[in-house]
Amino acid sequence: MMSVTIKDIAKLANVSHTTVSRALNGSPLINRETKEKIQEIARKLHYTPNFSAKSLVLDRSYNLGLFFSTLNEGTSAGFFFESVRGVNSVIKGTYNLVVRGIDDYTDFKGISRKSFDGLLVMSQSAKDDDFIRHVRDMQIPCVVLNRHVDSFDAVNILSDDRQGAFQIVEYLIREGHRRIAIIEGKAGFKSTQERKKGYLDAMTKYKLPVRKDYQVQGSYDLESGYHRMKELLKLGADELPTAVFCSNDDMAVGAMKAALEYGLTIPDDLSLAGFDDNLFSGYLSPALTxxxxxxxxxxRKGAAVLVDLIETKEQVKDTVYLRTELMIRDSVSRPREALDKAKTAGPSSAD
Amino acid sequence: MMSVTIKDIAKLANVSHTTVSRALNGSPLINRETKEKIQEIARKLHYTPNFSAKSLVLDRSYNLGLFFSTLNEGTSAGFFFESVRGVNSVIKGTYNLVVRGIDDYTDFKGISRKSFDGLLVMSQSAKDDDFIRHVRDMQIPCVVLNRHVDSFDAVNILSDDRQGAFQIVEYLIREGHRRIAIIEGKAGFKSTQERKKGYLDAMTKYKLPVRKDYQVQGSYDLESGYHRMKELLKLGADELPTAVFCSNDDMAVGAMKAALEYGLTIPDDLSLAGFDDNLFSGYLSPALTxxxxxxxxxxRKGAAVLVDLIETKEQVKDTVYLRTELMIRDSVSRPREALDKAKTAGPSSAD
DNA sequence: CATATTTATGCACACGTTAACAACGGAATT
DNA sequence: AATTCCGTTGTTAACGTGTGCATAAATATG
Known part of the structure; x- marks a missing residue:
């Protein structure tokens, strides 16, 4: 079954294939009647342009890449889903959205101007720098999301994780917590470092002791949250933190389980805070702060900027920070100690 | 910056571009020395083939599509993530994986043999049939996943949801439950119907009363689980089911929250079962059965079959059912009534 | 030694599209 | 009447690759 080309249409319309091409692309130099006749015929024959041919001559692939650091470990399902959805909602129809993990590649030979009109790199780790460098060398229009890269004139869009972490730890402190632990994200991930910085910022600002044994290394997955929490629980009743800041919600779920198994109730015995606001976080019991x-x-924004970049060929170096938002729910309360103290000291000193 | 083509290589190697083409594609009719010399030059120049040109002459797009019914509502993040990952792990390098929602399209003109070498349709609803029909008409190699379609000679791979639902409801019954409610999935989705059938199969097999007010319609998202559970709770203490089968885990999370808010403990006051086994399900408290x-x-299997289909051009009609697996955890226990009865009747009749 | 066969290479065209340029008829300008 | 201009269409080449056929050289066969 041969597919129909502009030449077929040309024959039927008694014009040259050039005229057909122009008519179908809305060129202004074509007579309106001719144009309509041609479009009519094209419609009737169910003509669809051959994008490979277009690509070849126009030097565009019609592919947009959305690259994650990895699709194997450290990328949560919710994060992945929302990312794809955001991009997809912007590029409807015009481009193909190609999804990939950077660590699927051993060499980047296949990644060229010819194969991608533009790239969104959802970067989670400094390991991506090789890839990003390659993309720059190939002069592929590129927007880096989620992680700050300097030494690269690309648009950079990320959330202010440090500020967000600071905000929630500050909230814990204001609620009266002084012994606050952190379960960190995957080692090497930029977000891990930023969130830890936010935690430290808050602790320092309020002059709280920063204990090494209150800092444990997770890997962003549920299981690690569970095990790291168990580790913390080994500190024993006297040394236990009154609140734990988990570097993402997945780990908070794991941590919650460990705490519950240990016999603690949340938030009465232990306050728990997360990061990300996954879809399910509001539905946990207790709902996760x-x-x-x-x-x-x-x-979304990344995709919009990228498309703009491709179509106007403008190269801008620009860094955009998007605001995070504190979601106060039920997994954090005032610590028992604070309450006790308030009780003995009388209501007057209870803030 | 011009990119290097086989003609550039040809000049340097003092051969025709034809020879280069053949050498790079491992044709057997080329002298070994020449071949090696050419490959060496290609490597040195960082040659990458222009896929648009290849596509044009070979009539292949190198694109594989993974199409979901929708990316907006009714597709859970975990499901989406696992699907993409599975496909991705099979097609490394060779193809571009293009991810799309069917409901993003108003017409399917763009979906042609030229633009996709093959298609995986992760079908969740009968609404996809128009799309699938189109794909068949276009003679695009296609594998339909997750939903049974007849009247279409395609490979069909799905999990046996009916059997799975039967299995878990049967488990509830064997644990002593007689008043079992169901929170159904999104209306119109095939999986919704299949899981409900499994539920009914089990109820009928054990001759348990099938009550209309024990069947409520959800939409696969957390929120609907929460609200439908609240509805069930309105039945009042005497009429309450002792177990609820939620048609997916997301809704089970919502339902769990509603039950907890109502003052019930799980599984002592109410048993809860889900479907899917999301990543987080084992980490809920209690862990979800x-x-x-x-x-x-x-x-994975779908992708493997599809690639095979494309490369061997064989058209097979085949339906594969994959087994589901019962994950017994902590959200289901014997119902209080059963226990009470056991107690009054003495240990002998317990079991 | 003449002929057949194999091995290695090149020539020319094809794939479907766009675009620079030429060409043509008619209208407007000189 | 000759020239310029405009609006519309056609001619031709180009994009980078693969392939059928011709060809040349080398080797085997009789």
């Missing part, structure tokens, strides 16, 4: 990260917004 | 659906396996 966390920081909402604008993932979908980030990828 | 559910049915594991082999999503990643499904998409």
């Amino acid at each position: 966390t920081v909402k990260r604008p993932v979908e917004q980030m990828s | 559910t049915v594991k659906r082999p999503v990643e396996q499904m998409s």
